[in-house]
Amino acid sequence: MIPIMCGAEQGGMVRKTWIRTLPLAAFILGLTACGADTSHVEIGSVPAGKLPVPKWQASNAMGGVAELAPGQDGWAGWWGVDQGWSADQRRAFWFTPQGSWMVPYGWLLAVEQANNQERFLAPANMERLGYIPAQKDIWNPEALPIGFTVTPGAKGPDGKPGMAWAGPNCAACHTNRLDYGGKSLIIDGAPSLGDFYRLNAELLDALLVTSEQKDKFDRFVTQLVAKGFIPADTPAARNELLGQMAEHQIWLAEYLRRNLCGSHQSKECPVDAKPGVSTYDAYEAKNTALKANLRIQTLEARARQDAIIRDNYVPLPGNGRIDAIGAIFNQVSGYNIAVPEANYSPSNAPVSYPFLWGAPQSDVVQWNGFAQNTSVLGIGVGPLGRNTGEVLGVYGRIRVTPNDPSKYTVSDGSFEDVPGKDPRFGFASTVLTMNLGHIENWLSSLRSPRWPDGVLPAIDKEKAARGAQIYNGKQDEKVNCSLCHQVIARKDEGEPYKATLIQTSVIGTDPAMADNFLLRLNKETGLEWESGKLEGKRPNLVEFWAKPYGTTLPDRGEALVVQVAGVLLSDFSNTISAGRLSKTYTGSFDKGADPRSYKARPLTGIWATAPYLHNGSVPTLADLLTDEKRRPTSFHVGSRQFDPVKVGYQTEPEPGRETYEFDTGFPGNFNTGHTGRLYGTELGDDDKLALIEYLKTL
Numbered sequence: 001m002i003p004i005m006c007g008a009e010q011g012g013m014v015r016k017t018w019i020r021t022l023p024l025a026a027f028i029l030g031l032t033a034c035g036a037d038t039s040h041v042e043i044g045s046v047p048a049g050k051l052p053v054p055k056w057q058a059s060n061a062m063g064g065v066a067e068l069a070p071g072q073d074g075w076a077g078w079w080g081v082d083q084g085w086s087a088d089q090r091r092a093f094w095f096t097p098q099g100s101w102m103v104p105y106g107w108l109l110a111v112e113q114a115n116n117q118e119r120f121l122a123p124a125n126m127e128r129l130g131y132i133p134a135q136k137d138i139w140n141p142e143a144l145p146i147g148f149t150v151t152p153g154a155k156g157p158d159g160k161p162g163m164a165w166a167g168p169n170c171a172a173c174h175t176n177r178l179d180y181g182g183k184s185l186i187i188d189g190a191p192s193l194g195d196f197y198r199l200n201a202e203l204l205d206a207l208l209v210t211s212e213q214k215d216k217f218d219r220f221v222t223q224l225v226a227k228g229f230i231p232a233d234t235p236a237a238r239n240e241l242l243g244q245m246a247e248h249q250i251w252l253a254e255y256l257r258r259n260l261c262g263s264h265q266s267k268e269c270p271v272d273a274k275p276g277v278s279t280y281d282a283y284e285a286k287n288t289a290l291k292a293n294l295r296i297q298t299l300e301a302r303a304r305q306d307a308i309i310r311d312n313y314v315p316l317p318g319n320g321r322i323d324a325i326g327a328i329f330n331q332v333s334g335y336n337i338a339v340p341e342a343n344y345s346p347s348n349a350p351v352s353y354p355f356l357w358g359a360p361q362s363d364v365v366q367w368n369g370f371a372q373n374t375s376v377l378g379i380g381v382g383p384l385g386r387n388t389g390e391v392l393g394v395y396g397r398i399r400v401t402p403n404d405p406s407k408y409t410v411s412d413g414s415f416e417d418v419p420g421k422d423p424r425f426g427f428a429s430t431v432l433t434m435n436l437g438h439i440e441n442w443l444s445s446l447r448s449p450r451w452p453d454g455v456l457p458a459i460d461k462e463k464a465a466r467g468a469q470i471y472n473g474k475q476d477e478k479v480n481c482s483l484c485h486q487v488i489a490r491k492d493e494g495e496p497y498k499a500t501l502i503q504t505s506v507i508g509t510d511p512a513m514a515d516n517f518l519l520r521l522n523k524e525t526g527l528e529w530e531s532g533k534l535e536g537k538r539p540n541l542v543e544f545w546a547k548p549y550g551t552t553l554p555d556r557g558e559a560l561v562v563q564v565a566g567v568l569l570s571d572f573s574n575t576i577s578a579g580r581l582s583k584t585y586t587g588s589f590d591k592g593a594d595p596r597s598y599k600a601r602p603l604t605g606i607w608a609t610a611p612y613l614h615n616g617s618v619p620t621l622a623d624l625l626t627d628e629k630r631r632p633t634s635f636h637v638g639s640r641q642f643d644p645v646k647v648g649y650q651t652e653p654e655p656g657r658e659t660y661e662f663d664t665g666f667p668g669n670f671n672t673g674h675t676g677r678l679y680g681t682e683l684g685d686d687d688k689l690a691l692i693e694y695l696k697t698l
C-alpha cells in the first residue's frame, strides 16, 4: 500500500499546519510595534552592502515593447515587453539576494570550467546552461547572469564583513528570455529555461578539478588574490582554501545525491566526488540504462510498474524544472535537523517554474495550491513564510538548535555555518527577510506580458474573437475553459482572485507532485519521519500549550513550518516590516479543498510560459489541445527559439546549448490528462487554431 494520506480531512491538516503558525507568529510579532528601515535592500556585490530601493514609476506604455539595453561588446540588444516595471526595478528584481549560500562569491567569479580554461561564468557557458548572461551595472558589478546574486558576508566581531556568498534568487527560476526573428525579449516572472541541476553538477565538477589540478588551482588562487578575495598567495592561504573547497564539494555533492537518489546509502548513486567525472552525464547514463530495461508502452502496464520504476528512476529535472518541494523537504526535514539518511527521499516529481504575475493576487499558490496568501494585521505572513521556505530549500542556511545538544556534535564553526550567536527566539539563518519583503512587494505590481505584435507575428483579431467564444463555452457548452480558468481583464490584474483546485484523479495529469507532498511515511523505508533536532520542540515554536514532538514527526510539513517560524521569529522588526511589504490576496478562503489537487489559474500571459502543465510535459499550446495519446512523447526542452504558431519553444536539440530530452514514459514525466471534449482536445483544427489565437491575447 502506498503510505500517503487519503481524503480531504487528513490532507486539510497538512494545509492547516502550514498556515497555523504564521498568523499566530504574526499576531505575537504584531504586538511589538517595531519596524525596520525599508529604503534599502541588502546586496553583497557593492562595497556599501546595500542599494536604495528603486522608486516605483507608473508606466503609461503598458504592453509596449521597448529596448531595455542596447547591444554592446558583442552583446545582442535586449527588448522588454512592458510589464509595469521600470528598467531599474527589473534590475533590482534580478540581483537582490535572498540569502542563498550556494558558493563563495569569489570562487564563482574565479573558477574555470572543468574541462577548459574559460571562466565558469563566461557568457557562452551560461547560455549553454540556459541562464541569461547580463551586462554589468551598479546592481551587478561582475556581470553575473540574471538571478545570480550576492549575499553580504555577516560582520565579524572586528566589524569587518565576512565572506560574501553567491546564490540564486527568484529571477534565476522565474525570469526568461525568448528569442524570435533576431530579437531577444526579456520576460519577468516567466519560467526560466535554465537547467539548475546541470549548473550545480558542473559547478561541483569545476571546483573538484580545480582543487586537484595544480595549474588550474594556481590560476584560481591568482584570480582570488587579484580580486581581493584572498589577501596574499601564501602556503597557509592555499591550505585553508583547499580545506574549504573539500568541505564545500562534499556539501554540493550531498545536495545532488539526496535529491537524485534519496536515502539509500547502499543504492548506487553516480553523484561521486570524483574529479573529471561529469556528475550529470553519469546520472543521465544511469537513467538511460534503466529505461532500456523498464520501458513499458501502455498506460495500464505503466501504472502497475509504477512502484518498481519509481524506486529506481528519478527523472532529471532538466531545463525549466526542479522538484522544489522535494528539495525543500530533504533540506528542512533531513539535512537541517540532522536526520540525513532516514528522512531523505528522492526528488522524483520535478515541476515547471510557475509564472509569477498574478501570484500575489491569488488565494492559494504552488501547483497543488498548498500555500495560502494570508495576511494577519496587514502582515503578509503567507507569502513571507512561503518565500522563507523557498530560501531554506535553495541554499539558505539555518542553525536549528536542539533541545538536547549532547545528542549532536557541536559544530566548531566551520566556514559553511551560519555566523553569529543564537537569537533569543527562533533560529539563526542566512535568510534576508527584508529583501524578501521588497521582492514580494515588487511582484504585486508585475503584470503579465502582452503578446508583442511587431516582434512576433500579429494576432488575427477575428480569429481570436471566435476563439473567445469557444473558450467561454459559447460555441459548444461542452467545451468551456472558463469553468476552471477565470479570465482576468488587464485592468483588473491587481485585484484578488480565487484559483480553482481540481483533484488529480479528475484532471488526470501526473500525480507525483501532489502525492509526494502528502507522504506521511518515508516511501523508501516505510518508516515515520524522524524528528532529529526538533525532538522536544513544540509545533511551530510559539504554541506553548501544544504537545512537544517525540522521536517522530507527523509529516514533513511540520519541519518546514517550525523552521520558517524560527527564521521569522529570530528577527522581529525585519519580519514585521517585510511582512507589511508583502502584499497578499485579500478575499475569503475556501475551506476543505482536496489537497490532492492541481491548480487551474487564470491563463493571463500563458503564451510566454511553455512548456505546459505542472510538470512541463507538454511542449506547446497546440500539443495541449491534442489528445493525451497523440501528444509528443519525446522532445527537447531548453531552446529559446519561439514557435509563434504552436506557441511554445522549438523542441529540437540546439547547437551551443544543453537541452533536456523529455521522455513522457516515466512517472513524474507523464503527459497524460487535461484531455477530452471539455478540455478542447476534440475540437476541429480550425477551432483549435482560433482558440490558440485567443490564448495569445490573454
Ligand code: HEC
Pocket: 098, 168, 169, 170, 171, 172, 173, 174, 196, 321, 322, 323, 324, 325, 351, 352, 353, 354, 355, 356, 359, 360, 364, 365, 366, 367, 368, 387, 390, 394, 436, 439, 440, 443, 513
Ligand atoms: C531554484 C528555483 C527557484 C527559486 C530560486 C525560486 N523559485 Fe519560486 N518556485 C519554483 C518552483 C519549482 C515552484 C513550484 C513549486 C511547486 O509548487 O511544486 C515555485 C513556486 C513559486 C510560487 C507559486 C506560484 C503559483 O502561482 O503557484 C511563487 C509565488 C514563487 N515561486 C515565488 C518565488 C519568489 C518570490 C522567489 C524568490 C524570493 C522564488 N520563487 C524563488 C522555483 C524557484
Ligand code: HEC
Pocket: 471, 479, 480, 481, 482, 483, 484, 485, 501, 502, 507, 509, 510, 598, 599, 600, 601, 603, 606, 609, 611, 612, 613, 614, 615, 621, 624, 674, 678, 679, 680, 681, 691
Ligand atoms: C475542469 C477544469 C478545467 C477545464 C475545463 C480546463 N482546464 Fe486547463 N487546467 C486545469 C488544471 C487543473 C490545470 C493544471 C494541471 C496540471 O498542471 O497538471 C490546467 C492547466 C492548463 C494549462 C497549462 C497551464 C500551465 O501553467 O502550464 C493550459 C494552457 C490550459 N489548462 C488551458 C485550458 C484550455 C484552453 C481549456 C479549454 C479548452 C481548459 N484548459 C479547460 C483545469 C481545467
